[in-house]
Amino acid sequence: MTTTPYIQFFDGADEPRHDLLGGKCASLVALTQADMPVPPGFAITTASYDAFIAAAGIQDDIHVLLANLDADDVAEVDRVSAQLRFEIESRPVPAVVRADFVAAYHALQARFSEPVPVAVRSSATAEDLPDASFAGQQDTYLWLHGIDDVAEHIRRCWASLFTSRAITYRLKNNIPNEGLSMAVAVQKMVNARAAGVAITMDPTTGDRSKIVLESSYGLGELVVSGLVTPDNVTLDKVMLMVVKRVIGDKHAELVPDPANAGLVELEVSAARRGVLSISETEITAIAAIAKKAEKHFKCPQDIEWALDRDLPDGQNLLLLQSRPETVHSSRSSETRADAAAPAAGYGIESITRSLLVQAGKPTD
Amino acid sequence: MTEKSFPSPYDQAPAHGAEGWKELYAYNLVFQENRREVEEAKFWFCDSQHWPTVTKPFETIGFEFAVSCLGQYNTRHLLIPPANGIEFRIHNGYVFMSPVGVPEADIAPRVPEFMARAGHYFQNWETLLEQWQGKIRGTIDELGALNFAALPDKVDINDITSGKGTGPNNDLLAQYDELIALTYRAWQYHFEFLNLGYVAYLDFFSFCKEVFPGIPDQAVAKMVQGVDMELFRPDDELKKLAKLAIELGLTGLFGNTANPEQTLAGIADATGGAEWIAAWNEAKDPWFNFTVGNGFYAHDKYWIDHFELPLGYINDYIGRLEAGQTIDRPVAELVAERDRITEEYSELLSPEQLAAFEGKLGLARQVYPYVENHNFYIEHWTMGVFWRKARQLSAMLQEQGFWPDADGMFFLRRDEVREALFDYVTGWAVGAPAIGPSYWPEEVERRRAIVDALQSERPQPALNTPPAVITEPFTLMLWGITSDQIKNWLGDSDAPEGEFRGMAASSGVAEGPARVISSSDQLAEVQEGDILVAPVTAPSWGPIFGKIRATVTDIGGMMSHAAIVCREYGMPAVTGTGTASSQIVTGQWLRVDGNNGTVTVVEGHTHDLSLAGDAVGQLEQVLDGPLLEGSHA
Numbered sequence: 003m004t005t006t007p008y009i010q011f012f013d014g015a016d017e018p019r020h021d022l023l024g025g026k027c028a029s030l031v032a033l034t035q036a037d038m039p040v041p042p043g044f045a046i047t048t049a050s051y052d053a054f055i056a057a058a059g060i061q062d063d064i065h066v067l068l069a070n071l072d073a074d075d076v077a078e079v080d081r082v083s084a085q086l087r088f089e090i091e092s093r094p095v096p097a098v099v100r101a102d103f104v105a106a107y108h109a110l111q112a113r114f115s116e117p118v119p120v121a122v123r124s125s126a127t128a129e130d131l132p133d134a135s136f137a138g139q140q141d142t143y144l145w146l147h148g149i150d151d152v153a154e155h156i157r158r159c160w161a162s163l164f165t166s167r168a169i170t171y172r173l174k175n176n177i178p179n180e181g182l183s184m185a186v187a188v189q190k191m192v193n194a195r196a197a198g199v200a201i202t203m204d205p206t207t208g209d210r211s212k213i214v215l216e217s218s219y220g221l222g223e224l225v226v227s228g229l230v231t232p233d234n235v236t237l238d239k240v241m242l243m244v245v246k247r248v249i250g251d252k253h254a255e256l257v258p259d260p261a262n263a264g265l266v267e268l269e270v271s272a273a274r275r276g277v278l279s280i281s282e283t284e285i286t287a288i289a290a291i292a293k294k295a296e297k298h299f300k301c302p303q304d305i306e307w308a309l310d311r312d313l314p315d316g317q318n319l320l321l322l323q324s325r326p327e328t329v330h331s332s333r334s335s336e337t338r339a340d341a342a343a344p345a346a347g348y349g350i351e352s353i354t355r356s357l358l359v360q361a362g363k364p365t366d
Numbered sequence: 367m368t369e370k371s372f373p374s375p376y377d378q379a380p381a382h383g384a385e386g387w388k389e390l391y392a393y394n395l396v397f398q399e400n401r402r403e404v405e406e407a408k409f410w411f412c413d414s415q416h417w418p419t420v421t422k423p424f425e426t427i428g429f430e431f432a433v434s435c436l437g438q439y440n441t442r443h444l445l446i447p448p449a450n451g452i453e454f455r456i457h458n459g460y461v462f463m464s465p466v467g468v469p470e471a472d473i474a475p476r477v478p479e480f481m482a483r484a485g486h487y488f489q490n491w492e493t494l495l496e497q498w499q500g501k502i503r504g505t506i507d508e509l510g511a512l513n514f515a516a517l518p519d520k521v522d523i524n525d526i527t528s529g530k531g532t533g534p535n536n537d538l539l540a541q542y543d544e545l546i547a548l549t550y551r552a553w554q555y556h557f558e559f560l561n562l563g564y565v566a567y568l569d570f571f572s573f574c575k576e577v578f579p580g581i582p583d584q585a586v587a588k589m590v591q592g593v594d595m596e597l598f599r600p601d602d603e604l605k606k607l608a609k610l611a612i613e614l615g616l617t618g619l620f621g622n623t624a625n626p627e628q629t630l631a632g633i634a635d636a637t638g639g640a641e642w643i644a645a646w647n648e649a650k651d652p653w654f655n656f657t658v659g660n661g662f663y664a665h666d667k668y669w670i671d672h673f674e675l676p677l678g679y680i681n682d683y684i685g686r687l688e689a690g691q692t693i694d695r696p697v698a699e700l701v702a703e704r705d706r707i708t709e710e711y712s713e714l715l716s717p718e719q720l721a722a723f724e725g726k727l728g729l730a731r732q733v734y735p736y737v738e739n740h741n742f743y744i745e746h747w748t749m750g751v752f753w754r755k756a757r758q759l760s761a762m763l764q765e766q767g768f769w770p771d772a773d774g775m776f777f778l779r780r781d782e783v784r785e786a787l788f789d790y791v792t793g794w795a796v797g798a799p800a801i802g803p804s805y806w807p808e809e810v811e812r813r814r815a816i817v818d819a820l821q822s823e824r825p826q827p828a829l830n831t832p833p834a835v836i837t838e839p840f841t842l843m844l845w846g847i848t849s850d851q852i853k854n855w856l857g858d859s860d861a862p863e864g865e866f867r868g869m870a871a872s873s874g875v876a877e878g879p880a881r882v883i884s885s886s887d888q889l890a891e892v893q894e895g896d897i898l899v900a901p902v903t904a905p906s907w908g909p910i911f912g913k914i915r916a917t918v919t920d921i922g923g924m925m926s927h928a929a930i931v932c933r934e935y936g937m938p939a940v941t942g943t944g945t946a947s948s949q950i951v952t953g954q955w956l957r958v959d960g961n962n963g964t965v966t967v968v969e970g971h972t973h974d975l976s977l978a979g980d981a982v983g984q985l986e987q988v989l990d991g992p993l994l995e996g997s998h999a
Contacts, residue, residue: 210714211578238582240710243870243961245580282959283875348569348725350485354447354477356569361448362835 008053008102011044011109012189022047024125024185029324036298038291038321041310042113043120043189044106048127050099051160051184058093060086064164065179073173079166086164091157103156107149107188118190119145119258122152124159125185141165144221145191145258145265152188159186192320193258196279197222197308198232200292201327202239210302212245213237213289217279219270220255222306222322230254233278237289244285251275284309287319295324302327370856371831375410375457376402378826383819387459390423390813392779395430395456410455410462410829411847415921416662418901420459420820423813424756424776424783427546428662428749429454429461431553436840437466439557445479446561449840459820462829465841487562491732495559502555502743509548509751512541514759516766517794535791542787545755546780552748556740563737564840570726577719578711583924584870584933589708590730591933593700596739598934600656600669600746601908603649604676605693608683610645614638617688620681626673650676652747656906658886661745664757664776667886668750669906678890679909686912693912696936738930741905759783766790767803769810777813778806827855827944845923854944866918866950868943870963871929876916876938877968880954882947897956901947903928911935916958918965920947932960940965 010016010023010031018031027045034040055061067082111117122143141162143155162168163184172179198217203210216225216232224230230253236246252275259266280288288307295303306323313320375397380387388396397405417429437451450466468476487494521533571586611617616636622629630646633639650669654676659666669676683693708727715723760775768774768786775783786802793800832852841847854867881896883889892898892910899918905927911917915937919928922941932939938960940946946965950956955968 207579209579211581211711236580238578238580238585240707241582241585241873241961243582243584243873245582282962286961348722348729350481350488352573352722352726353484353488353565353569354481356572357446357448357565358473358477360568360572 006102008047008050008099009044009106010047011106012040012042021127021183022049022185024048024127024183025325026123026125026323027185027187028125030187030189032298033295033321033324036294038295038298038324039317039319041190041192041320041322042110043187044103044110045125046103046106046156046186046188048183048185050103050186053096053099054093054157054160057096058089060089060093063089068169068179071169071173073170076166079169083164083166083169087161090161090164093157095153095157100153103153103188104149107152110188110190114190117147119147119263120152121187121189121191122146122155122159123187123189124162125187126163127181127183127185142223144223145263147263156186156188160184192221192308192310192322193312194221194308195311195318196220196284197306197322198225198279200288200305200307201302202292202296202304203302203327204236205327211239213239213242213292215285215288215292216250217288218250218252218255219274219279220257220268221265222308224254224256224267226306233280235278235285237285239289239293242286242289242293244282247278249276249278252279280309284319291319291321292324295321299324299326372826372828372856374406375455375462375829376406378458380458381819381823384458384816387816387820390777390779390816391426391456392781395426395454397455397457405455406830408453408464408830409832410457410464411841411845412825412827412829413454413461413463413845414825414827415845415902415926416660417461418921419663420817421456421461421662422664422776422817423779425662425664426456427549427780431550432556432662433463435550435553435557436561438554439561440840441466443558444483444561445476446484446565447473447476447480452840457829458823458825459817460825462825463845484562484565487559488566488729488733495736498555498558502552502748505548505552505555506743506748506751509545509552509748509755512545512548512755514538514541514755514762516762517791533795535794538791539784539787542759542784545752545759549748549752552744552752556744559733559736560740561840563733566726566729566733567737570730573722573726574711577715577723581711582870584873585707585711587924587929588704588933589711589727590734591704591930592731592735592738593695593697593704593934595735595934597742597905597930598695598908599742600653600906601679602695603653604679604909605683607642607646607649607676608680608687608693610642611680611684612687614642616642617684620677620684623674623678623681626677629677630673655747655750656742657746657750658889658904658906660902660904661749661753664753664773666749666753668746668754670750671754682909683912691912695934700934700936741927746906759787763787763790763802766800768800768806770807771810774806774810777810777817824948828852832856845921847923851942851944864967864969866940866943866946866965868918868940868946868963868965869923869929870960871922871924871926871941872917872932872937872939873960874916874936874938875957875959875961877955877957878915880918880950880952880956881914882950882952884947897958899947899950899952899956900928902926903931905931907931908935911937916940916956916960918943918946918950918956918958920944 012030012034014031018028018035020028023031023045030040030043031045064086067086071079071082073079110120124141141159143158146152146155163182196217196219198215199222200213200215202213204212204214213236215235215237217235218225218230218232225232231250232252233250234248235244237244252270254267255270256265256267291307292303292305295305303324304327305321308320308322310318310320413429421428433452433454440446441450448468450468453464453466455462517534517538525533567590570590574581574586611620616633616639619633619636620629630643634643654669656669657666658675667675686693712720712723756775757772761772763769763786764772764774768790778786786806789800789802835849836847836852876897878895878897880899881892883892883898883900886904886907889907889910892913894913896914897916897918898910898914901920902922903917903919908931911931912935917928917932917937917939919926919941920943922928926941929939929941938958940958940960940963943965950967957966957968959965
């Protein structure tokens with residue numbers, strides 16, 4: 003597993019550099035190095051993208067086209083987006099860049115006894131920052147087989163820097179186009195029996211003593227994109243004990259389709275919809291991993307996880323992503339201040355008050 | 367929610383053969399016919415945690431003293447603003463309780479009183495507790511000095527020559543009065559600190575619930591609970607003696623547990639035996655004043671009266687040590703876990719919250735050891751002495767022909783015992799036979815039959831209409847009687863077939879075969895790897911906790927003894943399941959989830975065939991016989 007300027011394996015020894023790997027890949031490298039169960043894979047670094055753009059000679063075109071764009075002119079944004087993406091997807095990848103990711107792809111496949119499908123995901127440098135929740139702005143391609151398919155989707159990931167949504171988002175958030183680059187993750191696909199997310203706080207109250215977990219059948223994409231109502235489980239973070247369970251409807255699941263070597267969305271039977279998609283043991287294991295990620299990164303995390311049906315119990319829980327929880331972390335200090343008010347003090351006065359409150363009597 | 371009720375005590379016929387049972391008990395303890403309206407307006411729950419079986423007439427002293435002294439401290443000593451005592455009745459032989467609230471208008475005036483009184487105790491906790499030690503040890507010594515010997519044929523000559531002027535009959539009556547008075551005194555001491563321990567705990571508990579909404583009860587318990595309690599000393603002493611036996615090469619000498627005197631003599635004669643016997647003698651008093659029951663029944667066996675019990679446990683420990691097992695409680699791990707939990711919650715608090723958290727936790731930890739340790743001093747030690755003396759008196763009167771069996775006195779109320787005793791001394795004084803021997807034998811047997819008949823039926827979990835919500839702090843803390851629990855009893859539980867829900871009392875998940883234990887006499891049946899299922903457990907069952915994988919009880923909250931002991935032994939426990947011990951059968955494969963408070967019967971698991979006969983026996987016992995330890999052997 004060689005590391006070149008163009009490639010970095012998740013389990014390589016190099017430090018995760020955000021500018022080289024983008025947010026997603028940097029996080030996957032950091033998680034792997036922290037001994038988290040991350041599915042194996044590698045990053046195609048931003049150096050690959052930079053070399054590709056340089057070789058393609060389209061750097062100036064990009065700047066010119068984006069220079070005076072009006073974010074509200076939808077038709078013009080669409081036109082520019084289509085043109086840029088066409089340019090990227092139709093240019094050849096420089097041989098030296100391609101040779102490295104082809105070698106890395108084969109090195110990844112060589113770890114398994116038979117060919118495994120992979121996911122190709124974009125990993126932008128502007129993505130996943132705590133103050134700019136860019137999640138989902140770039141593309142993810144699942145269940146790809148063979149190097150040609152993978153190579154095709156790597157370019158598509160690069161091109162996804164210029165979807166209409168991404169262009170508009172950057173314009174509206176004043177994110178400059180200079181230095182814009184894109185890394186790509188190539189990762190062994192998880193054959194998920196159930197998957198979802200977990201946040202190491204209660205996002206509805208900001209209570210940091212909780213972990214809230216969402217789970218649904220099949221691959222996690224339907225949960226992440228909000229297309230199903232997942233099961234929702236709240237745990238106490240310190241004890242890892244469940245304090246609340248809400249069974250979600252989870253009407254559909256995304257699963258491998260052997261016939262077409264891809265994925266298919268299936269309806270979930272009423273019986274399976276009526277019960278939790280994961281066991282109590284699995285709930286605890288997922289929460290434990292989320293807690294571990296929070297401890298590693300030293301701030302509340304928002305993780306994506308999956309249970310691989312091809313792996314034995316105890317080894318089947320995989321961590322797909324962990325990023326700082328961006329919505330509530332900034333608000334937590336004010337939540338704390340609120341909660342402090344009624345609970346201050348100790349000794350006989352507070353004991354008396356507790357007794358009265360417990361008995362349902364107003365204290366003043 | 368549909369408004370469901372429990373039956374009224376006035377609509378429940380006694381078991382067949384138990385007609386007239388009310389006359390066995392004092393008038394104030396039973397539901398009187400002309401008080402129907404008053405009594406039916408109250409909600410009564412059965413305290414089967416402390417009184418799981420029918421109490422014989424003499425045994426009512428346990429709940430009369432315990433529960434009235436609890437009330438006395440709330441109502442008259444501390445003036446706890448929202449809570450008075452707990453009323454108690456006996457119904458069909460079982461004990462029922464009903465908390466007494468404080469009228470709205472009286473609550474505010476009680477606040478300054480409570481703060482002055484309770485505040486003084488919290489401020490002077492260690493000094494007052496040291497004083498308490500002296501008081502209770504003194505009371506136990508006084509109890510121990512009582513002696514109920516038969517009266518001599520003639521007054522001692524020295525009493526004549528010294529001009530004493532009174533006879534031994536006088537002393538005998540006075541000693542009986544002392545027995546009762548000293549025990550009443552001990553029960554007041556019992557509650558001198560206990561209620562305060564609970565309110566300090568409750569304060570920390572409420573704070574945690576406020577800053578960490580939904581925090582598991584168990585988390586709070588684990589932060590407060592200590593690991594080095596006197597309540598665990600008896601078991602720890604057995605472990606020490608087992609290790610010493612190995613060290614001294616005496617391990618082969620413990621096989622004969624049936625004849626403890628012989629076994630001890632054999633050990634004493636062996637090389638190194640003297641050292642072991644010295645250690646045994648040092649340990650046994652006071653630490654073997656430990657009952658396999660709970661201190662409330664005349665038939666409870668105490669280690670110090672039945673050496674076969676501690677010797678058997680020691681033999682067991684020796685076997686496990688020789689098999690390379692660890693017998694010690696995981697004290698270091700428990701401390702590390704307690705510190706980890708405390709630290710992780712602390713980290714989530716603001717500086718102001720942290721100051722309150724640490725202050726409340728500090729107080730809770732200071733007062734908490736009493737909550738556990740008092741149990742050794744009162745229920746085990748004091749009551750052990752009390753029952754030994756009471757049995758001595760009963761046996762003495764048996765010898766005088768008052769009843770045919772040694773336990774006859776326990777079928778009399780304690781005021782009737784005073785009458786019988788006066789009858790005895792009168793007969794002695796006048797030189798004519800006492801009347802008792804021609805009155806009591808028949809009456810005792812009649813009463814025994816009634817008690818047996820009562821025993822054949824289980825009590826209702828509660829009586830009358832429950833309140834919408836349970837708020838009374840002691841009911842919640844001591845008995846684990848929550849609104850959910852009541853829902854469970856009323857059959858409103860949404861638990862699926864084959865699943866039991868209770869309190870997640872001690873964390874962890876375990877699977878194994880069920881071992882249903884209805885009485886402490888069955889403890890020897892417990893095998894390595896079993897899951898203990900029992901109506902209630904006693905702290906003295908410690909020696910078997912090393913063998914089992916998890917515990918399930920019918921009754922008890924987060925602070926019940928099963929919960930405390932399981933947390934100390936680091937094994938899963940689900941308490942307060944309501945009915946698990948009568949529905950689960952020995953040998954069934956169980957999954958106990960102490961994190962979520964669920965017990966699941968795992969169907970289709972291959973049962974160990976050797977258990978099948980046992981299972982049938984258990985089932986028969988459930989269907990036909992008394993479920994719990996009977997009123998007689």
